[in-house]
Amino acid sequence: MKKTGAEILWECVVREGVEVVFGYPGGANMPIYDAMLSYPIHHVLVRHEQGAAHMADGYARASGKVGMALATSGPGATNLITGIATAMMDSVPVVFVTGQVAAHLIGGDAFQEVDVTGITLPITKHNYLITRADEIAEVVREAFYIARSGRPGPVLIDICKNAQVEQAEFKYPADVKLPGYQPVDHAPKDSLEHAVKLIEKSQRPIILCGHGVLMSNAEEALINFAIKTQTPVASTLLGLGAFPASHELSLGMMGMHGEVHTNMAIQNSDLILAFGMRFDDRVTGTLKTYAPHAKKIHVEIDPSEVHKNVAVDVPLVGNLKTVLTDLIPMVDEYDHEEWKKQINEWKAEGDSRSIMNWDPDGKLHVAHLVADIWKATGGNAIVTTDVGQHQMWTAQYYALDRPNRWLTSGGAGTMGFGLPSAIGAWFANKEEEVWAVAGDGGFQMTAAELTTAVQENANVKVAIMNNSFLGMVRQWQEFFFEKRYSAVNMLSPNFVKLAEAHNVPARLVTKLEEVDEAIAWARSIKGPTVIEFRVEQEEAVYPMVPAGAALDQMIQRPLKS
Amino acid sequence: MNYTFIALVENKPGVLNRVASLFRRRNFNIESLAVGRTEKPDISRMTVVVDCPNGDMDAHKIEANLYKLVNVIDVQDVTHQPSVTRDLALIKVMVGPDKRAEVNSLAEIFRARIVDVAADSLIVEITGTEDKIEGMIELLRPLGIVEMVRTGQVSMTRGVTDGVRRMPGVNGNRFEDLSEMAEMAP
Numbered sequence: 192m193k194k195t196g197a198e199i200l201w202e203c204v205v206r207e208g209v210e211v212v213f214g215y216p217g218g219a220n221m222p223i224y225d226a227m228l229s230y231p232i233h234h235v236l237v238r239h240e241q242g243a244a245h246m247a248d249g250y251a252r253a254s255g256k257v258g259m260a261l262a263t264s265g266p267g268a269t270n271l272i273t274g275i276a277t278a279m280m281d282s283v284p285v286v287f288v289t290g291q292v293a294a295h296l297i298g299g300d301a302f303q304e305v306d307v308t309g310i311t312l313p314i315t316k317h318n319y320l321i322t323r324a325d326e327i328a329e330v331v332r333e334a335f336y337i338a339r340s341g342r343p344g345p346v347l348i349d350i351c352k353n354a355q356v357e358q359a360e361f362k363y364p365a366d367v368k369l370p371g372y373q374p375v376d377h378a379p380k381d382s383l384e385h386a387v388k389l390i391e392k393s394q395r396p397i398i399l400c401g402h403g404v405l406m407s408n409a410e411e412a413l414i415n416f417a418i419k420t421q422t423p424v425a426s427t428l429l430g431l432g433a434f435p436a437s438h439e440l441s442l443g444m445m446g447m448h449g450e451v452h453t454n455m456a457i458q459n460s461d462l463i464l465a466f467g468m469r470f471d472d473r474v475t476g477t478l479k480t481y482a483p484h485a486k487k488i489h490v491e492i493d494p495s496e497v498h499k500n501v502a503v504d505v506p507l508v509g510n511l512k513t514v515l516t517d518l519i520p521m522v523d524e525y526d527h528e529e530w531k532k533q534i535n536e537w538k539a540e541g542d543s544r545s546i547m548n549w550d551p552d553g554k555l556h557v558a559h560l561v562a563d564i565w566k567a568t569g570g571n572a573i574v575t576t577d578v579g580q581h582q583m584w585t586a587q588y589y590a591l592d593r594p595n596r597w598l599t600s601g602g603a604g605t606m607g608f609g610l611p612s613a614i615g616a617w618f619a620n621k622e623e624e625v626w627a628v629a630g631d632g633g634f635q636m637t638a639a640e641l642t643t644a645v646q647e648n649a650n651v652k653v654a655i656m657n658n659s660f661l662g663m664v665r666q667w668q669e670f671f672f673e674k675r676y677s678a679v680n681m682l683s684p685n686f687v688k689l690a691e692a693h694n695v696p697a698r699l700v701t702k703l704e705e706v707d708e709a710i711a712w713a714r715s716i717k718g719p720t721v722i723e724f725r726v727e728q729e730e731a732v733y734p735m736v737p738a739g740a741a742l743d744q745m746i747q748r749p750l751k752s
Numbered sequence: 753m754n755y756t757f758i759a760l761v762e763n764k765p766g767v768l769n770r771v772a773s774l775f776r777r778r779n780f781n782i783e784s785l786a787v788g789r790t791e792k793p794d795i796s797r798m799t800v801v802v803d804c805p806n807g808d809m810d811a812h813k814i815e816a817n818l819y820k821l822v823n824v825i826d827v828q829d830v831t832h833q834p835s836v837t838r839d840l841a842l843i844k845v846m847v848g849p850d851k852r853a854e855v856n857s858l859a860e861i862f863r864a865r866i867v868d869v870a871a872d873s874l875i876v877e878i879t880g881t882e883d884k885i886e887g888m889i890e891l892l893r894p895l896g897i898v899e900m901v902r903t904g905q906v907s908m909t910r911g912v913t914d915g916v917r918r919m920p921g922v923n924g925n926r927f928e929d930l931s932e933m934a935e936m937a938p
């Protein structure tokens with residue numbers, strides 16, 4: 192049957208199971224928007240295309256499905272860029288569809304023409320420029336497949352306007368033919384055996400759990416492996432939630448703002464089992480002294496990550512879930528009592544400095560507020576963050592027992608991610624409670640999406656941790672630039688009025704006594720709310736491994752006098 | 753040290769750009785890159801010569817990153833394989849009738865050919881390895897080279913042995929080389 196290119200796009204998208212798309216119309220994608228009306232798609236009109244990208248990203252992270260965002264050509268497409276890069280750095284499956292000028296105009300600097308496939312080449316897993324309607328079905332099918340398989344990632348399809356309106360015979364492709372794209376599933380037997388030998392010899396093993404565990408749905412396999420071998424599990428920022436935080440083998444977060452005992456355990460381990468993580472500089476500290484006594488087994492789906500930052504002894508290239516499932520019956524049971532005891536001693540030392548053991552001093556500390564939200568929500572909310580100090584405190588104190596409920600921009604560290612990703616996550620799980628923890632700085636980057644939340648009645652609870660500073664930058668200036676504060680003093684609008692202008696109910700909290708009541712108030716409202724917390728201004732995130740230092744050279748929280 | 757890779761890629765618009773962009777982004781220096789059609793109409797073949805200061809470790813990185821490109825079907829490292837390697841150069845030399853004989857005899861030694869003769873210039877075509885072409889260029893230079901073009905190196909392994917494939921499992925590659933991948937660790 193003949194259909195227009197725009198109709199073919201939606202025919203394919205609906206077959207991929209897409210129900211909600213985030214986007215913004217314009218001249219070059221009007222036929223796509225017109226055809227959309229005939230399909231069972233809910234469209235979320237954003238206030239800025241960056242918001243659409245982060246919403247689709249948040250939707251994908253929370254649902255485990257492929258997210259989708261639309262934009263027009265030129266400025267519409269370039270407004271997506273930050274969001275595409277954010278999804279790329281964190282391996283999130285999102286399909287972006289942009290409109291492009293008509294094929295015969297390409298290269299002529301036509302109105303709103305931008306070389307979108309050129310610009311996005313390094314920040315997409317793959318991209319396409321479509322000039323004819325008859326290309327669309329195959330490309331859309333491929334795009335979704337590429338986005339979600341192997342190491343997931345964003346795929347962009349740039350569709351010329353003529354291809355949207357021209358007619359072509361529609362036949363849904365039965366399968367994808369990609370001779371150059373065949374991700375590995377199983378790791379070879381002899382490598383597994385090699386890994387087992389290292390596990391047998393190890394006295395002080397540690398698992399480093401990354402985003403790959405969530406991406407390959409390997410949570411259960413991870414738990415089984417960890418319990419059978421009694422191996423403690425440390426998590427990257429993005430791996431949080433993959434292994435239950437309350438489990439006795441959980442060590443929490445590693446890295447620059449990781450727990451002291453966790454980093455100590457890594458540095459003193461004799462075997463690292465890296466599961467779906469990529470030894471980013473934020474988790475290794477300087478590579479010169481990284482885990483010097485440890486043999487390393489790296490389970491990773493992307494061969495280009497193997498040996499990239501840290502040379503490993505046994506690379507197991509394959510799907511993490513498959514590899515772990517193959518490995519579990521091959522390993523013996525262990526208890527590693529000594530090792531766990533040693534780690535617990537380090538933990539006790541670290542805990543003595545913890546801000547959680549402080550008596551109330553009348554001030555609002557973000558760490559305490561995060562713990563309060565955790566208590567109120569039973570640790571069951573979906574939590575998104577922006578980027579900065581509040582992000583690290585949320586990672587440290589919103590302890591998660593379940594996967595895919597923790598959304599944060601890790602690899603890119605994109606300020607402005609918090610609110611839109613929360614809206615996206617809500618679309619994935621409308622019954623769940625969604626909290627966005629944001630800084631005063633980052634919130635202002637995408638605050639316009641509050642109205643999007645109102646228009647959709649998205650039930651997201653925003654907690655703005657207002658320290659009147661670009662706090663994380665301020666902290667670095669305090670520690671490493673002799674407290675010479677440069678461009679970190681941030682004047683903010685009246686957040687309550689700002690929210691109310693968007694028709695979002697809002698409260699300001701300045702006193703300890705108001706905290707619990709405000710959280711309860713926000714939870715009682717169905718629809719978006721904002722709470723601004725006026726928090727301690729010059730608090731620092733501890734522990735901290737300074738950039739370039741060894742992982743166990745942490746600046747620790749001073750003991751409170 | 754220079755490594756030579758042979759990549760089979762889908763014959764689609766923009767693939768060359770993807771490959772070139774990848775080398776730039778991952779900070780590798782391309783010494784030479786030649787692309788052309790193959791016996792299969794939908795497949796192009798690239799011969800890429802890249803500087804690999806860290807030896808096999810860099811070669812591993814290059815192969816792994818090439819495979820991340822959806823349009824790249826197969827990558828072999830032929831650096832250490834017996835192979836036939838050719839580069840073609842056209843060299844225009846400013847010589848009049850008085851020096852033609854000299855160029856001619858040089859060309860003969862190198863099995864090069866004079867393919868164009870004008871009143872006061874001629875074009876020499878030479879095919880061979882890098883070294884051979886460099887040698888010829890050095891000898892022609894004093895005579896006055898005014899223009900030169902080279903195709904870049906193309907390579908093919910001898911007999912039926914392929915080059916090294918370091919990406920086990922990817923696109924159906926067999927697993928045998930995986931232990932080598934582990935041993936590469938410095």
Ligand SMILES: Cc1ncc(C[n+]2csc(CCOP(=O)(O)OP(=O)(O)O)c2C)c(N)n1
Pocket residue numbers: 577578579580581582604605606607629630631632633634656658660661662663664
């Ligand atoms: C888009 C973007 N610009 C700049 C930065 C650099 N940066 C990282 S954290 C930070 C401060 C964030 O301040 P705020 O949102 O108030 O959060 P806080 O650290 O105070 O909790 C900045 C500017 C960034 N990560 N992203």
Ligand SMILES: [Mg+2]
Pocket residue numbers: 579630631632656657658659660661662
């Ligand atoms: Mg701040």
